[in-house]
Amino acid sequence: MHTLNIIGAGRLGRTLARLWSERQIFSIGSVCNRSLASARQATHFIGAGTTAADIESMPPADFWLIAVADDHIEAVAKELAPQLRSTNSGQTPVVFHCSGALPASALCACANAQLASAHPVHSFANPEQSVGDLPGSFVALEGDSTARQQLEAAFSGIGCHCITLSAEQKVLYHTGSVMACNYLTVLMDLSLRTFAAAGVDENTARQLLEPIVLQTAKNNFALGPEKALTGPLVRGDIQTVTRQLDALSQLANTTGQTELAGLAEIYRTLGSAALPLAKKAGLGAAPAQQLQTLFGPNPLR
Ligand SMILES: NC(=O)c1ccc[n+]([C@@H]2O[C@H](COP(=O)([O-])OP(=O)(O)OC[C@H]3O[C@@H](n4cnc5c(N)ncnc54)[C@H](OP(=O)(O)O)[C@@H]3O)[C@@H](O)[C@H]2O)c1
Structure with a gap:
C-alpha cells in the first residue's frame, strides 16, 4: 500500500485521510499541522498516522497532500521541496492539493514530483458528517497524467466520481x-x-x-x-x-x-x-x- 503524508489535516485533509485509511487505500504516514495539538486531534480523528512538529521532520512518502488554505499552498510547497525523496517503493512522489481555484502548477516548487490538483465538490463543514456524505461526490482532477490516474483510483476507492479539467478551466x-x-x-x-x-x-x-x-x-x-x-x-x-x-x-x-x-x-x-x-x-x-x-x-x- 502507498504511503500518504498530509500537511494541513484540517476539515478536508482529515476527512480524506480517514476514508483512505479505513478503505486501506493509503497507509497514513506523517501529519503536520500548524500546531502539534491540532495534528494530534487529526491523527486521533483519522485513527492512524504519526504527528510531526514541522515539515522538515516528516519522513518520505509516496503521496503528499497539501491541504492548507489556498493562499499558503505555494509557500508550503517551497518548504516541502527539499524533503522530497523516493520511498522504498520506488515511486516518484506525488504532491497534490485540493483547491478548486488553483492549478497543480501552484506546487511547481516540488519540480521533482508528479504534481496534481484534486478538488472534491463537497462542503467539508463537519468532518464527521463528511466521512458519511463524501462518497458519491465528484472530484475534479488536473495535472500530470500519472498522478491523475493514481488519484482517480484513490478517489474512486472511496466512492467518488472523477472528472478531468485543464489548468485553464480551473478558475x-x-x-x-x-x-x-x-x-x-x-x-x-x-x-x-x-x-x-x-x-x-x-x-x-x-x-x-x-x-x-x-x-x-x-x-x-x-x-x-x-x-x-x-x-x-x-x-x-x-x-x-x-x-x-x-x-x-x-x-x-x-x-x-x-x-x-x-x-x-x-x-x-x-x-x-x-x-x-x-x-x-x-x-x-x-x-x-x-x-x-x-x-x-x-x-x-
Ligand atoms: N472545506 C471545504 O469545504 C473544501 C472543499 C473543497 C476543497 N477545499 C480545499 O481544501 C484545502 C483545505 O481547506 P480546509 O477547509 O480543510 O482548511 P482548514 O480546515 O482551515 O484546515 C487547514 C489546515 O492547514 C493547517 N495549516 C495551515 N498552514 C499550515 C502550515 N504552514 N503548515 C502545516 N499546516 C498548516 C492548519 O493547521 P492548524 O489546525 O494547526 O491551524 C489546518 O489544520 C484548501 O485548499 C481548500 O480550498 C476545501
Whole structure:
C-alpha cells in the first residue's frame, strides 16, 4: 500500500485521510499541522498516522497532500521541496492539493514530483458528517497524467466520481461552484433577514423555507433553471414586484438597520439577471421591458 503524508489535516485533509485509511487505500504516514495539538486531534480523528512538529521532520512518502488554505499552498510547497525523496517503493512522489481555484502548477516548487490538483465538490463543514456524505461526490482532477490516474483510483476507492479539467478551466470551473453553493447560502441569509424585517422569527422562517428551498433545488435539477423559475417576475406581476422593491428600499429607514440598505439593489440585480430566463419561460416582451426599467440595466447584457 502507498504511503500518504498530509500537511494541513484540517476539515478536508482529515476527512480524506480517514476514508483512505479505513478503505486501506493509503497507509497514513506523517501529519503536520500548524500546531502539534491540532495534528494530534487529526491523527486521533483519522485513527492512524504519526504527528510531526514541522515539515522538515516528516519522513518520505509516496503521496503528499497539501491541504492548507489556498493562499499558503505555494509557500508550503517551497518548504516541502527539499524533503522530497523516493520511498522504498520506488515511486516518484506525488504532491497534490485540493483547491478548486488553483492549478497543480501552484506546487511547481516540488519540480521533482508528479504534481496534481484534486478538488472534491463537497462542503467539508463537519468532518464527521463528511466521512458519511463524501462518497458519491465528484472530484475534479488536473495535472500530470500519472498522478491523475493514481488519484482517480484513490478517489474512486472511496466512492467518488472523477472528472478531468485543464489548468485553464480551473478558475471559472470553481467560480461556477461558488455561484451555486456559496451564494445560495448568502441568499438564504438575505431571505431570513427579509423575513425578520417582516416580523417572522428565524426558527419559523427556516421551517417555512426548508420544503420550498429543497423543492426549488429539486426542480432545478429535474427541469433546468428556465422551467424551475416561478414567482411574480415570471408571471409578469409588475405591481407586486414594484411593491416588493419599494418595501426593500424603505427597510433601512423603517428598521434603522443601515446594513439592509443594499437589499433593494441586490433584488434589482438578481431580478435583472432573471429576466432572460423569464422571457424563455414565456414572459411577454411588454412586461419584460417594464420590469427591465424597474430593475435598471441588465448586468448580463
Ligand atoms: N472545506 C471545504 O469545504 C473544501 C472543499 C473543497 C476543497 N477545499 C480545499 O481544501 C484545502 C483545505 O481547506 P480546509 O477547509 O480543510 O482548511 P482548514 O480546515 O482551515 O484546515 C487547514 C489546515 O492547514 C493547517 N495549516 C495551515 N498552514 C499550515 C502550515 N504552514 N503548515 C502545516 N499546516 C498548516 C492548519 O493547521 P492548524 O489546525 O494547526 O491551524 C489546518 O489544520 C484548501 O485548499 C481548500 O480550498 C476545501
